[in-house]
Amino acid sequence: MTTWESLYARRASRMRASEIRELLKLLDQPDVINFAGGIPDQALFPAEAFKAAYQEILAGPDAGRALQYGMSEGSARLRNWIVNHMRRLGVECGPENILVTSGSQQGLDYIGKLFLTEGDTALVQWPTYLGALQAFNAYEPGYDRLDPGANRPAEDYAAIAREKGGRIKFAYLSPDFANPTGLTVDLAERQRLLALAGELSCAVIEDSPYEALRYDGEPLPPMLALDCEASGGINNARTLYCGSFSKSLSPGLRLGWICASADVISRLVLIKQASDLNSPVLNQEAMARVAENVFEAHTAKTNAVYKSRRDAMLAALERHMPAGVSWTRPEGGMFIWMTLPKGMDAATLLETSIETARVAFVPGRAFHPDGTGANTLRLSFSCNDYQKIEEGISRLGRLITETVTSKL
Ligand SMILES: Cc1ncc(COP(=O)(O)O)c(C=O)c1O
CATH class of the missing domain: 3.90.1150.10 (Aspartate Aminotransferase, domain 1)
Structure with a gap:
């Protein structure tokens, strides 16, 4: 055996x-x-909106294209919707800044793959989304606690990462209605965390699948929007934003996205190609229509x-x-x-x-x-x-x- x-x-x-x-x-x-x-x-x-969208696609002239392989970046219509959505949130970007993923979970896996070498450190909030830890664990990082309240100097974080044999590659957090705490990171804290990431020269992973599910209080700008403003545009930003359709329209279709600098997106596209070539075109086409019509x-x-x-x-x-x-x-x-x-x-x-x-x-x-x-x-x-x-x-x-x- x-x-x-x-x-x-x-x-x-x-x-x-x-x-x-x-x-x-x-x-x-x-x-x-x-x-x-x-x-x-x-x-x-x-369900009705999806039924109408699938019918329209499969009965129309583009049925073949929807059943064919597609671009690793994602289908143009869906990426356009995402670009407009990110703009509504305050992030100026274009289709070259978007990768469609099979859920934001796949985005987290790809981010782990792109950034983490064994012994590197990922800063994470405590408690943090379990699925992110599972995705990152495969790349054998160490973790340190991203502890906004504790006023730890950047050098303290950096020294601990060196002891573990690597360096800090990114700070991962879920600033809007986090899983598991439900808590939101306020504006001042978002700014402080971006400043800390600047001092550490590391990326920020902003995982925000619940962003659209706000029930009261004023919406806050994504960290990516603040970063773009401070750095002069998305192609200079250190923040990668992970979005998802799972909590708003359907988790079963497995569609999410990463919005980031074109440089990072082009690397992530290579990872997507090697991993699954593309997310299902039919689902992306249906999601684009449903998002346009009813989001x-x-x-x-x-x-x-x-x-x-x-x-x-x-x-x-x-x-x-x-x-x-x-x-x-x-x-x-x-x-x-x-x-x-x-x-x-x-x-x-x-x-x-x-x-x-x-x-x-x-x-x-x-x-x-x-x-x-x-x-x-x-x-x-x-x-x-x-x-x-x-x-x-x-x-x-x-x-x-x-x-x-x-x-x-
Ligand atoms: C914080 C967070 N990130 C990512 C995900 C993954 O979502 P999906 O892959 O369905 O987009 C979840 C799902 O529960 C989540 O809570």
Whole structure:
């Protein structure tokens, strides 16, 4: 029998199944109230608009082209829509600044591949999006905590990276309604982080799939827009912006994009060619039409639904959580991040919660590259209606209250 472990590359030892993926299996159990999966509500997808778009393409003169191989950069019509979208966000760019990817997840993988050599350091927020860590892990970097509040001098970051045998290649962050915390990085902080990246001469990876899901507060300019303004234009900017259609129109079609300097995009195009040649042309053509026709009206409609679910969860938390438990109050996105009293373990709580309360969430430790965060957890409000949210949070509140009381 083949001993597979001895054949695998070293990078395979850092690949682990995501706790979230395992938990998604719980979606099949109807009596579990699921606050775990960070996915959009499928009842809200613009199915009719997609049906019309696919029909138009496949019944039209360009059906053959839509079923053919396509350009690695992405189809022209979709890239044009993305260019206009980025301009609306304050980023002056052209099609040469856009690479269409199969979801922003693929963008993160390609960015890891382009920038990280073994021993290099990636600065990441703590906690951070688990999928980014999984994508970067394959390229064997070290991590250091991008800690805006801590006022660490650039030299401190650089010295730690040197000790690990490489240098800091990029700072990765999700400034809008982050996964998992739901928090937004304010304008002053965005400026400070760009200044830090300047001192470190590293790139900034701005991962912003939730950007369009703002429910209140004023929109903030993307870090890429601030960078373009300060550096004199996108081709001088150090920021790579990762966007996605997954949270606004459909995750199943697997379409996202990277917007960055033309130089970086041309390198990423080579990686895309070697990886999968191109993202499916038919899906890109359909997405372009649907985005042109319904993006704004559709996101306004779905944002109203998500806002009411966020409000329902925040109100239920106020009602049902015992003293000593705290949580974030996000202005958008899909997540609320909860901190339990010190000494409590969210992974242990999850086991009991599934057995008795029948409520699922994601324990927070997996989002911390250093294995801390045992007393934190992520709740997603995107897929449950008011009744489920009220019932689920009330059951969870009871369980946490019992657990806290039993420890006294
Ligand atoms: C912060 C963040 N980045 C990237 C992704 C990947 O999204 P997709 O590949 O569907 O665009 C997700 C998905 O949950 C996410 O939360």
